[in-house]
Structures are given as structure tokens and as C-alpha cells.
Amino acid sequence: METKKLHHYLIDAEKVYLSDSIEKYSTRRGTYYREIWFVERKEDNIKEVWYVELETIYPKDIYKPHNIINAEVIGIKTEIIRFLEETEWKRRKACEYLINDEFTFALPFNIRTLSDIPREIAKACFKHRYLASFNSRHFQEYLDIKLHEYHAKHSCNPEPCLISKSTGWNDDCTMFFHYDLNDEKHRLSKENTLYKYNKAESYNQAEQHELVYKLLQEGKLLGALLVISVSSILLKPFELQPLTCVITGSYDVDRTGASLIATSLFYKSDDIIMEGKVSSLQFDIMLSSLNSLPFVIDRNAIMNNSMDIRTIIFSVASGMGKTRATRNQTVDTKEFRSNAFLIADEHNLDGIKTSGAAFRRMLHLKVNKWEQFTSLFDINDLKPYEFYSGCGVDYIKYAMSNLDRLKERFEQETKNFHGPFAPISLNIYAGIIMLEEFYTRYYNKQVSFTSLRKKVNDIIEKAKLTFDGILASKKTSVTKLK
Numbered sequence: 352m353e354t355k356k357l358h359h360y361l362i363d364a365e366k367v368y369l370s371d372s373i374e375k376y377s378t379r380r381g382t383y384y385r386e387i388w389f390v391e392r393k394e395d396n397i398k399e400v401w402y403v404e405l406e407t408i409y410p411k412d413i414y415k416p417h418n419i420i421n422a423e424v425i426g427i428k429t430e431i432i433r434f435l436e437e438t439e440w441k442r443r444k445a446c447e448y449l450i451n452d453e454f455t456f457a458l459p460f461n462i463r464t465l466s467d468i469p470r471e472i473a474k475a476c477f478k479h480r481y482l483a484s485f486n487s488r489h490f491q492e493y494l495d496i497k498l499h500e501y502h503a504k505h506s507c508n509p510e511p512c513l514i515s516k517s518t519g520w521n522d523d524c525t526m527f528f529h530y531d532l533n534d535e536k537h538r539l540s541k542e543n544t545l546y547k548y549n550k551a552e553s554y555n556q557a558e559q560h561e562l563v564y565k566l567l568q569e570g571k572l573l574g575a576l577l578v579i580s581v582s583s584i585l586l587k588p589f590e591l592q593p594l595t596c597v598i599t600g601s602y603d604v605d606r607t608g609a610s611l612i613a614t615s616l617f618y619k620s621d622d623i624i625m626e627g628k629v630s631s632l633q634f635d636i637m638l639s640s641l642n643s644l645p646f647v648i649d650r651n652a653i654m655n656n657s658m659d660i661r662t663i664i665f666s667v668a669s670g671m672g673k674t675r676a677t678r679n680q681t682v683d684t685k686e687f688r689s690n691a692f693l694i695a696d697e698h699n700l701d702g703i704k705t706s707g708a709a710f711r712r713m714l715h716l717k718v719n720k721w722e723q724f725t726s727l728f729d730i731n732d733l734k735p736y737e738f739y740s741g742c743g744v745d746y747i748k749y750a751m752s753n754l755d756r757l758k759e760r761f762e763q764e765t766k767n768f769h770g771p772f773a774p775i776s777l778n779i780y781a782g783i784i785m786l787e788e789f790y791t792r793y794y795n796k797q798v799s800f801t802s803l804r805k806k807v808n809d810i811i812e813k814a815k816l817t818f819d820g821i822l823a824s825k826k827t828s829v830t831k832l833k
Contacts, residue, residue, distance in 0.1 A: 357414070360401040360422055364392045367413050368496050374410070384410045385420075389493045391428045397481055398428035398451050402489040425486035426469065427451050427476050429494065431501040433535065435460075436511035438521065438528075444511065448472065454479055457541070460514075465491055513537040518545070519643030519688070524588045527643070527751060529617070531744040544640040545618050552619040553741025560742045562735060563616070564790055566725055570802025572716060573609055573724040575779075575810060578803065579690050579714070580613035580645040582782030584747055586670070586688040587643055588754055589761060589781055592712070592774040595664045595691045599700065600718035608730045609718075610647045610692035615736035616743030617644045638666070638687035648693045660699050661709050667691045668712035690778070710818050711771045714779075714810065749789045760784055772815050779807055 361367075370387040377383075383406055390401040390413070402425040409415035430449040437443045437460050445458040456475040462468060469487040476485075501509065512535060513521070515528040521537075528539045530551040545551040566574045579596050586593055598606045611620045638646070648663065670688045697717075703709040721730060728735075750757060761784050768776050783804060790798040 358417075358419065358422070360390050360392060360403060361414065362392070363394075364390050365398065365428075366391045368493070369411055369413075370492060370496060372410055381408075383408050386410070386413075386417075387492075388413050389425075389496060399424045400426045400428055400490065400493055402486065402493070423486065423489075424484045426472070426484075426490040426493065427481055429472060429497060431497055434509055434511040435514045435538075437540075438513050438515040447512070450476060450479075451481055457514075468494065510536070514540050516540045516542050517640050517642040517686075518543065520587045524754065525751070527584070527747050529644075529744060529747060531741060532747065544637060550619040553744065555739045556742040556745065559616070559735070559739030560745070560793065562727075562739065563742060564794075565727055567786060567790075567800045567803055569725060569727060570800065570804075570806045571723065571725050572718060572806070573612065574800070574803045575716075575807055576609060576613040576692065576724075577616065578779055578782035578786065578807065579692075580616050580782070581743065581746055581785055582778050583617075583645045583688075583690045584643050584743070584750055585757070585761075585781040585785060586690070586778070588750075589758060589777075591688075591778050591781060593667050593670055593688050593690050594775050594778050595667045595693050595713045596716065597660065597664075597693045597695050597700070597713050598716045598718060599695050599697045600716075601720065604718050604721050604724075605730045606694050606718055607647065607649055608734060608736070609724045610694065611736040613692065614645045614647055615740050616746075617741065619740045620647070620736050638689060638691075641689055642687045643689060645690045645692065648691055650694045650696055650699070659702055660693065660695060661703050663691070663693060664703070664709050664713050710814075711775070714775055714814060715817070716810070745793075746785060746789055749792065750785065753788070757785060757788060760788070770815075772811060772818060775814070776811055779811070783807065 368389040370389060372384055372386045375383055375385055386405055386407060388401075388403040388405065390403055392399050392401060401422060403413070403422045404420040405413070405417040405422075406420060407415060407417035409417070428451055430452075432447045432449050432455060435445045435447055435457060437445075443460040445460050445462065447455060447457045450456050450472065454475075456472065458468060458471055462471065466487055469485055469490040472490075473485040513526070515521075515537070518528050518539060520527055526537045528537060530539050530543075530545060531553055533539060539545070539551075543551075563577060566577060568574075576596065579594070582591070583593070585591065596610075598610065600606060614620045667687075667689070670686060700715070703713075718724060724730075761781055764784060765777055765780055768780075783800060787798050787800060
């Protein structure tokens with residue numbers, strides 16, 4: 352049974368794993384061992400995994416002389432990086448792998464059988480142009496060894512990385528899912544809208560902070576949009592009602608551009624997130640995927656869809672999507688607590704001008720010239736959302752570390768907010784307080800956006816007057832009917 356040279360599958364071998372060793376005996380050969388090994392070995396640019404079945408008189412030592420029963424390549428070197436656990440209504444687990452020591456691959460959560468795992472890894476390898484033979488049965492045995500190795504490394508109690516398809520807070524508001532906050536404990540799924548639409552990108556955040564601060568100090572409508580954008584991240588922990596900011600006005604004014612400047616605080620927003628033809632289900636999915644982050648709905652989305660403004664306003668304000676039955680006969684209700692910017696034409700409001708319920712869940716801004724947004728720049732010359740993105744992740748980090756402090760100040764400052772328009776006032780002031788607290792720390796000086804507060808108060812007072820007019824008109828109509 353002696354051999355004089357190293358078998359080819361052991362040349363440049365990186366690691367070997369003993370899978371099974373069975374002692375055997377025959378009168379002719381005496382005691383010998385039938386063993387199964389897996390060998391990780393580099394061949395050119397591929398780290399192959401060999402399945403080796405052998406017979407030897409030297410147990411548990413593949414480098415000693417032995418006879419080959421079977422030796423074949425059964426896949427590519429694969430390491431378990433971490434366990435993944437989906438945070439949606441039905442928790443599911445999967446693994447993230449490092450393949451060929453070069454690229455990572457997260458197993459889909461919808462895997463139903465163990466035999467699907469080697470096939471998924473093989474497909475991932477093929478996409479990366481790593482061509483190797485895959486034997487599903489033996490490769491699964493190899494993965495089982497890797498799984499035991501991973502468990503042992505983590506004292507049999509590895510903590511999974513939580514994966515969320517939606518941005519926003521977890522249940523106890525200790526984590527926030529956002530692509531800039533991905534770490535070993537939690538991560539935003541690549542299935543999220545921001546990844547699908549290539550919006551998961553942040554750049555020039557320091558310069559964006561400077562511009563945002565100037566706009567907030569200026570205290571015009573664009574500063575108000577920034578406040579509404581920021582308050583989205585506090586809706587869940589402060590238990591606030593989301594609002595729809597409906598912007599009408601002149602076609603010559605880039606209302607969409609102003610809204611994109613506001614949403615660019617949290618993700619790349621160089622074009623519209625929601626503008627084409629979408630169903631109400633797609634609308635719910637879109638909203639829930641951007642939970643706790645603001646988003647823009649262009650007027651084309653209204654023109655191209657059966658949903659009217661009233662439906663959108665109530666959907667946003669409810670904080671929940673429609674309750675739908677799932678395949679396994681359970682109920683799925685998606686949460687979305689986000690503020691929305693809706694670009695509309697004046698005639699789109701005809702259906703809600705007499706609806707007090709809709710009106711007190713929205714904020715209407717009419718803009719006829721760009722200077723109402725800001726005098727700091729002309730959007731025809733500068734489109735900030737093309738140059739800056741993501742400074743708002745600093746607000747999220749600050750909120751996670753100072754949530755109790757923020758909530759204490761918020762409750763103290765807004766304790767006298769009452770009446771039908773209180774939810775809108777609370778929503779907006781959460782954003783103002785957040786920004787004042789953040790920039791006080793950021794610039795190490797006391798910050799209060801006095802002009803902005805005055806502008807916001809004027810907007811809310813005007814909205815209240817319109818709301819009172821709607822109520823008065825309804826009372827008059829009822830009196831006439833009597």
C-alpha cells in the first residue's frame with residue numbers, strides 16, 4: 352500500500368478535512384482503514400474542493416501512503432461568514448459565504464431543501480466565471496463540515512446578522528436599517544428599493560451638511576422640506592403620524608428638484624423613485640421598503656395610476672399598507688412610517704378641497720417662483736442632489752445615540768400642541784428639534800433656526816385657516832339641507 356510520492360490532489364493543498372474513518376480487517380491485509388477526506392487545493396485561480404475516498408494503514412493522516420478508491424473535484428472552496436436572519440413577519444435563516452476566498456454570496460432565504468444549496472453556490476460561481484465540477488451530494492457533505500467548524504469557532508452559539516428588506520427601525524428602536532449602517536449585526540437587504548434602483552450611494556456628505564445648514568438658517572420653503580424629510584426618521588420612535596407634503600404651483604418652478612434635494616439627505620436621488628405606472632400593491636411595497644425615509648411621488652404617478660391624491664394621503668398617514676392574505680393563509684400588513692413629497696397640479700386637489708379628514712393629514716405648499724424655496728442658488732445652475740447624498744445618516748446615528756434626550760425635549764416643547772392640526776405640527780417640530788440638536792453638536796455651538804420656525808408656523812397657521820374654512824363650509828351646507 353506504500354506510495355513513493357505525494358498524490359496530485361495534495362500538491363498545494365491548503366487544508367484537509369477528515370469526514371469518516373472506518374476500521375476494517377481482512378486475513379490477507381490485516382487491519383486497514385477506509386476513509387473519506389475533503390481537500391481544499393489551489394489550481395490556477397480556482398481553489399478546488401476534492402472528495403477523496405481512500406484505503407490506508409495509517410489512520411487519520413492523508414499525507415501518509417494510501418490507495419485511492421475515488422478522487423474527484425466536487426466544488427469550490429467555501430467558507431461560512433455568518434448566519435443571516437430575515438426580520439420580516441416570518442423569520443427565515445440562511446448563510447452568507449466567502450467563495451474561492453474572493454467573493455461573498457448570500458444564500459436566498461427561500462431555499463427549501465439542502466440539495467438547493469450546492470446548486471445556488473454553483474450558479475454564483477458560474478456568474479463569476481469560476482468553472483468547476485460540482486457534485487451536489489458530496490459538496491453538501493463538505494458544507495456540513497464547514498458548518499460544524501463555524502459553530503465550534505463561535506462556541507456553538509453564533510449570533511445571526513439581521514437582514515431587513517425595509518429601511519428603518521427595528522421593533523425596539525435600537526437598530527436602524529440603512530445601507531450606510533450595515534455591520535456584522537444588521538444589514539439592509541440587496542432586495543431593497545435603494546439597491547434595485549442604484550440609490551444606495553452616499554458622497555460629499557460634509558459639503559452637504561454645509562449647504563443644509565445654510566438652507567435651514569435661511570428659513571425658506573426648501574428648509575421646511577428638509578425638516579419634513581428629517582422628521583421621517585423620528586416618526587416611529589416618537590409615534591407620530593406621517594404626512595404628505597403636496598406641492599403645487601407653476602410649471603416653471605422645479606418642485607420635483609426641490610423635493611429631491613430633501614430626499615437626497617438619505618439616499619442618492621438623482622431621479623424620481625416613484626413616477627411611472629404602479630399598482631396599489633407596488634405602491635405599498637415601495638413605501639414599506641423606504642420605511643422611515645422620505646420619498647418623492649411625481650405628478651406622473653397620479654396621472655398614470657388609478658390612485659388619487661386622497662388615497663395616497665390616507666395610505667401615508669395610516670403608517671400601514673393594506674392587509675393582505677399570504678400563501679400560507681396568514682395575514683401580512685406592511686408598516687411604512689415615512690413622510691412623502693407629492694408633486695401635483697392644482698386641479699388634482701379638487702377631490703380633497705372639501706375633505707377635512709384628508710386635509711389635516713397633508714401639508715399643501717403652493718410655489719410660483721424658485722425664490723420661495725431658496726435664494727441661495729438657482730436650481731437651473733446647481734442641482735445639489737447630483738453632487739451630494741447621504742449626510743442624513745449622521746442624523747440617524749445621532750438619533751440612535753440620543754433618542755431619550757431628543758424625546759424629552761420634544762415632549763417638553765410640544766406639550767401644548769392640541770387640535771386637529773396637532774399631528775402635522777408634531778411631525779414637523781420633531782424634525783426641527785432633531786436638526787437643532789444635531790447641529791449644536793456638529794458645530795459645537797448653540798443652534799436655533801429662528802427664521803425657519805417662523806416660516807413653519809406661518810405654513811401651519813395658513814393650513815389651519817384653510818381647514819377651518821372647509822369645516823365652516825360643511826356646516827353651512829348642513830344648515831341649508833335642514
